[in-house]
Each structure stands twice: as structure tokens, then as C-alpha cells.
Amino acid sequence: MADFDKPSSTEEEYFAREDIEKKRKLALQQADQLAAKQREDLRQLHFMKCPKCGMDLHTLKKGHVELDTCFNCKGVWLDAGELEQVLAQGSENNGKVMGAILNLFKRS
Known part of the structure; x- marks a missing residue:
């Protein structure tokens, strides 16, 4: 009866491999979640910020x-x-839209 209580070495190896696979999948999932959070943090940090100043x-x-x-x-x-849209509007209005845009940024 003692032989039935003791798991075989192949059974132990199977469960050890299963355990390792579960831990590997969990680690990959955590890494994916961390990467997604870092991307979102960067987006929030740079969203609608001027790339120049x-x-x-x-x-x-x-x-x-x-x-x-x-x-x-x-x-x-x-x-x-958007550049194509601006140029298309400019050609439709004989350049009035582009002129209006440029007037916004003229220095006084």
C-alpha cells in the first residue's frame, strides 16, 4: 500500500512542468500589463504637448x-x-484658408 501513496517520478515531473508553465504565463501576462501601463503613462505625459517647447x-x-x-x-x-486637407481647402478658396492660418501666427 505504501507504493500507492508515493507519486511516481514522471508524475512529479509532469506537475513540476505544469507549475513552471503557469508561472511563465503569469510572468508574461504581468509584463504585458506593465508595458501597456507604461505606454498609457507616456501618452498621458506627452498628449497635446508641443514637441518643440x-x-x-x-x-x-x-x-x-x-x-x-x-x-x-x-x-x-x-x-x-491634415496637411492635404489644408492644401485642398486653400486651392478651393484661392488660398484664403492658408492665408488666414498664417495670419494667426504673425508677430505683432
Whole structure:
């Protein structure tokens, strides 16, 4: 009867491998969660900040385009596809939109 109480070495190896696999999956899951949190923290830190001077960006709507502008360094930042929209509006209005945008940042 003593033989039935004692697990075989292959059984011990199986459970040891299962335990290691569970710990590995848990570690990978924790690493993924940490990476996601770090990405979100970086996004919050840099979201709507001027890449040139670090001050807050403000959104100005000109026509159908929203321009991210920095009133500190007078920078204008465009998201993907916005330059094409500005140029298209400029050609439709004979350059009036682009002229209005440039007038925003003229120094007094």
C-alpha cells in the first residue's frame, strides 16, 4: 500500500512542468500589463504637448481642419492627413484658408 501513496517520478515531473508553465504565463501576462501601463503613462505625459517647447497645445478649427497650435513658440502641428486637407481647402478658396492660418501666427 505504501507504493500507492508515493507519486511516481514522471508524475512529479509532469506537475513540476505544469507549475513552471503557469508561472511563465503569469510572468508574461504581468509584463504585458506593465508595458501597456507604461505606454498609457507616456501618452498621458506627452498628449497635446508641443514637441518643440513642451507647452500645452491648443486646437484651433480652421475650415474642416483642426490645427494643434502652441501659443508659446507659435508652432503649428498637423495630424496625419491634415496637411492635404489644408492644401485642398486653400486651392478651393484661392488660398484664403492658408492665408488666414498664417495670419494667426504673425508677430505683432
